[in-house]
Amino acid sequence: MVNQQTLADYSSSAPEALKYDQRIGGYFVAIRLDEFSAESIEATSVYSRKDFYKITLATGNAIFHSMNKEYHIRPDECALIFTNREVPYRWEVLTENCSGYSCMFTEDFLPSHTYLRRPDWTVFDSNSQSVFPLNKLQKDFFTSLFLKMLAEQESTYRYKDDLLFLYVLECIHAAMKMGPNLESRGRTASDRLSESFKIMLASQFPVVTPSQPIQLRTAQAFADRLAVHANHLNRALKAITGCTTKKLIMERVMQEANALLLYSDWTISQISYSLGFDEPTHFTQAFKLYTGKTPSSIRQNV
Numbered sequence: 001m002v003n004q005q006t007l008a009d010y011s012s013s014a015p016e017a018l019k020y021d022q023r024i025g026g027y028f029v030a031i032r033l034d035e036f037s038a039e040s041i042e043a044t045s046v047y048s049r050k051d052f053y054k055i056t057l058a059t060g061n062a063i064f065h066s067m068n069k070e071y072h073i074r075p076d077e078c079a080l081i082f083t084n085r086e087v088p089y090r091w092e093v094l095t096e097n098c099s100g101y102s103c104m105f106t107e108d109f110l111p112s113h114t115y116l117r118r119p120d121w122t123v124f125d126s127n128s129q130s131v132f133p134l135n136k137l138q139k140d141f142f143t144s145l146f147l148k149m150l151a152e153q154e155s156t157y158r159y160k161d162d163l164l165f166l167y168v169l170e171c172i173h174a175a176m177k178m179g180p181n182l183e184s185r186g187r188t189a190s191d192r193l194s195e196s197f198k199i200m201l202a203s204q205f206p207v208v209t210p211s212q213p214i215q216l217r218t219a220q221a222f223a224d225r226l227a228v229h230a231n232h233l234n235r236a237l238k239a240i241t242g243c244t245t246k247k248l249i250m251e252r253v254m255q256e257a258n259a260l261l262l263y264s265d266w267t268i269s270q271i272s273y274s275l276g277f278d279e280p281t282h283f284t285q286a287f288k289l290y291t292g293k294t295p296s297s298i299r300q301n302v
Contacts, residue, residue, distance in 0.1 A: 005048040028164055030103040030149035033058065047090040051106070053124060055171055056081045057134075057142050058100040063092040064131065071131050073098075078139040080132040080175055082123040101146035103168065108255050109161070120241070121172050122179065129179045138178070145171050190236040196226055197237060201249065205256050210270035217253070217276035219245035254290045257283070261298040268295050 033056075047065065057080050058064075060073035064081055066089035073079050078100070083089055085107070122128040134142065149167050152160050200222060204214040216222050222245060223230040234245045241248065253275050260271045272283035287295050 005046060006051045027052075028103065028105040028109045028153070028161065028168075030101065030146060030153055030164075032150070033098060033100045033102060044091040045093070047088055049085060049088045050083065051085055052104050053085065053107070054081075054083045054102060054104045055168070056083070056100065056102040057139075057146055058098060058102075059139075060098060061094040062098040063094065065090050065092060066130075067126065078134045080134055080138075080142055080171075082130040082172075082175065084124045084126065087126045101143070101150070103146070103149055105168070108258060109165065121176065123172055123175050132175050132178050141174065142171065145174075190239050193226065193228065193233065193236045194240040197222060197233065197245070197248075200225060201252055205252065207256055207260065207274045210266050210274040213274050214253075214276050217249065219249065222249070250286070250290060254287065257287055257295070258291070258298065261295055268299070271295070 057078070058073055059078045060075045062073050064071040064073065064079075066083070067087055071079065071081070075095070123130055132138075145167055149164060152163055152167070157163065200216065204216060207214060216225060219234060220230050223233045226233060230245070237243060237245050237248060243251075257271060257275055260266060260274070261268075264271070266274070268283070269280045272280040275283065277283040277286070284295055287293070
């Protein structure tokens with residue numbers, strides 16, 4: 001069985017900027033690969049799944065190992081590599097000349113007003129292209145994006161997380177433009193239904209008052225509003241996202257729950273009610289099942 005490496009494990013011997021605090025919710029960091037210590041480089045050599053997403057801009061000499069494939073980045077070459085939480089991988093650094101940049105972020109580093117999920121971007125899809133060799137012009141472009149990330153994360157700008165997300169998004173879309181042409185496949189009925197579901201789900205968040213709970217909490221409720229059978233909606237979402245209707249709903253509800261526990265002064269009972277749970281005990285059970293923690297433990301660590 002392949003082990004999972006957490007961001008906290010990964011950052012234990014990394015530069016100070018990478019130190020990870022699980023209490024703060026959505027997390028992002030950009031770093032220079034040159035700043036990695038020998039211990040940090042050794043951590044990247046462990047073949048494992050990670051609990052975070054990562055984009056790496058690397059100039060050799062190193063080998064990236066993933067899904068029984070090897071990608072050798074030589075000293076005079078540069079590549080952009082996207083990794084997700086599902087597929088195990090490791091880096092084999094051959095010399096001290098490997099340099100570049102990397103950014104890492106957790107699943108909940110995502111503006112609350114968007115319905116986008118990491119698997120919605122093909123670069124994080126294990127069945128699509130995730131390694132992009134770069135020419136000099138492309139290398140310069142992505143380098144400029146990483147330099148913007150590095151500068152912005154040190155700023156005191158109130159909305160810097162939103163801006164950092166936009167830099168990540170620009171990096172993702174620039175890479176997808178370099179991949180196979182996705183426009184050749186027309187939008188299907190499943191595409192359209194999935195899009196409608198995501199917009200409807202996103203429209204319920206963020207929750208602004210505990211007195212107005214979200215109205216759509218079950219697969220059947222969404223299916224009724226979309227005028228389709230629940231099984232048909234589930235099949236469409238599975239085909240497009242790889243997830244069931246129930247899982248997609250729960251992902252977003254738990255993301256909102258975590259944010260409210262961290263940043264609001266609402267009681268756990270109020271949070272429970274606002275997210276559509278009949279009883280606080282039901283909310284506690286669901287939250288623990290999804291996150292491995294109780295709501296009260298999140299509050300205690302704030």
